[in-house]
Amino acid sequence: MSYEMPTIILFGEGCLATLPDLLAPYRKIAFFHGRASYVPNAQRMDALLQGKDILHIADIAPEPEVRHLQECTEQLQSFAPECVLALGGGSVLDIAKGAAFCAMQSTSVEGLLSASGGHFADSLPVIAIPTTAGTGSEVTPFAVFWNHGEKKKYSFGYRELFPAHALVDPELTYSMPPIVTACTGMDAFTQACESYWNNNHNPTSDAYALEALSLMLSALPKAVEDGADASARHDVMLGSLRAGQAFSNTRTAACHSISYPMTLYFGVTHGQAVGVTLPEVLLLDAQAMPNRIPDFCEALGASSMGEAAEKIRDMMRASGLCTRLSELGIDRAGIDIIVEHGFTPERMSNNPYAFTAESLRTMLLHLL
Numbered sequence: 001m002s003y004e005m006p007t008i009i010l011f012g013e014g015c016l017a018t019l020p021d022l023l024a025p026y027r028k029i030a031f032f033h034g035r036a037s038y039v040p041n042a043q044r045m046d047a048l049l050q051g052k053d054i055l056h057i058a059d060i061a062p063e064p065e066v067r068h069l070q071e072c073t074e075q076l077q078s079f080a081p082e083c084v085l086a087l088g089g090g091s092v093l094d095i096a097k098g099a100a101f102c103a104m105q106s107t108s109v110e111g112l113l114s115a116s117g118g119h120f121a122d123s124l125p126v127i128a129i130p131t132t133a134g135t136g137s138e139v140t141p142f143a144v145f146w147n148h149g150e151k152k153k154y155s156f157g158y159r160e161l162f163p164a165h166a167l168v169d170p171e172l173t174y175s176m177p178p179i180v181t182a183c184t185g186m187d188a189f190t191q192a193c194e195s196y197w198n199n200n201h202n203p204t205s206d207a208y209a210l211e212a213l214s215l216m217l218s219a220l221p222k223a224v225e226d227g228a229d230a231s232a233r234h235d236v237m238l239g240s241l242r243a244g245q246a247f248s249n250t251r252t253a254a255c256h257s258i259s260y261p262m263t264l265y266f267g268v269t270h271g272q273a274v275g276v277t278l279p280e281v282l283l284l285d286a287q288a289m290p291n292r293i294p295d296f297c298e299a300l301g302a303s304s305m306g307e308a309a310e311k312i313r314d315m316m317r318a319s320g321l322c323t324r325l326s327e328l329g330i331d332r333a334g335i336d337i338i339v340e341h342g343f344t345p346e347r348m349s350n351n352p353y354a355f356t357a358e359s360l361r362t363m364l365l366h367l368l
């Protein structure tokens with residue numbers, strides 16, 4: 001087994017204050033942020049960045065498109081920063097990582113997105129500061145881009161995309177609205193489950209995944225209900241970090257694969273889309289790897305897989321998330337679309353239970 005984590009991780013309330021130390025070697029900095037991530041922190045960030053030559057790359061769209069990645073790459077190539085700083089949710093972190101990588105390669109962005117490997121130049125160093133507790137992008141070598149017009153999704157999965165530093169400060173999530181807390185938290189929870197129930201799992205990823213699950217099961221509904229609950233925010237942020245550390249080395253599996261057409265064709269938010277199939281997928285995965293049931297159930301305080309699945313549904317409902325496809329506007333015809341487009345080979349092949357079109361359809365009909 002092998003486990004790789006080149007990102008230096010700082011975690012804790014108030015750790016944003018250490019940013020000037022991390023930036024000390026650099027003068028020219030490209031600063032990626034979204035409106036929601038920057039506005040509440042603007043004064044503080046300006047103070048922390050005083051004296052630096054800053055290029056703001058702002059107002060990143062959610063689920064960034066390939067053309068946005070191209071634009072940001074060109075901006076980095078003409079500004080030539082020494083370092084890339086990213087403050088925001090998964091979309092901001094992903095595009096900052098993607099552009100920091102693409103800007104240093106001799107191949108075009110399009111060529112890089114269709115490449116399946118190869119030798120690459122080092123990325124610009126990235127300092128990733130998440131303001132949501134969900135994607136884990138601050139500690140993964142992955143970045144996702146979309147072409148909504150062509151209903152396509154692209155992803156990078158190269159070790160050069162690991163950020164140099166992850167600054168994970170739970171205080172930055174205190175202002176996150178309840179629905180964003182629920183959806184991003186559900187993404188993290190699902191990523192932890194998919195890392196545990198994964199053909200690529202190893203003892204290190206297992207330990208991180210199980211810690212994430214037990215932290216988040218009770219803390220997520222509390223953080224949704226009361227955003228000022230510092231203890232719940234702490235546990236959800238730490239759970240999200242642990243989930244990222246887990247799936248950074250295993251990748252995700254069936255729930256993510258099945259979710260992409262839900263997002264592309266039905267506009268379902270990522271965390272909701274991956275979560276809606278999670279309890280059913282887990283029950284099938286447990287049949288494929290029965291020796292892994294006891295540790296999983298213990299992490300969730302359940303005595304059986306059935307009880308574990310019910311606890312997850314309870315957590316979702318308590319967080320305001322949907323547990324049935326019909327609640328998301330998906331009907332029988334929608335299931336046909338999901339079955340047709342839900343098999344992303346590099347995700348499905350990680351799943352312990354080997355889905356066929358027929359078994360996927362049966363499971364989705366059960367979830368209507």
Ligand SMILES: [Zn+2]
Binds near residue numbers: 191256274
């Ligand atoms: Zn995800």
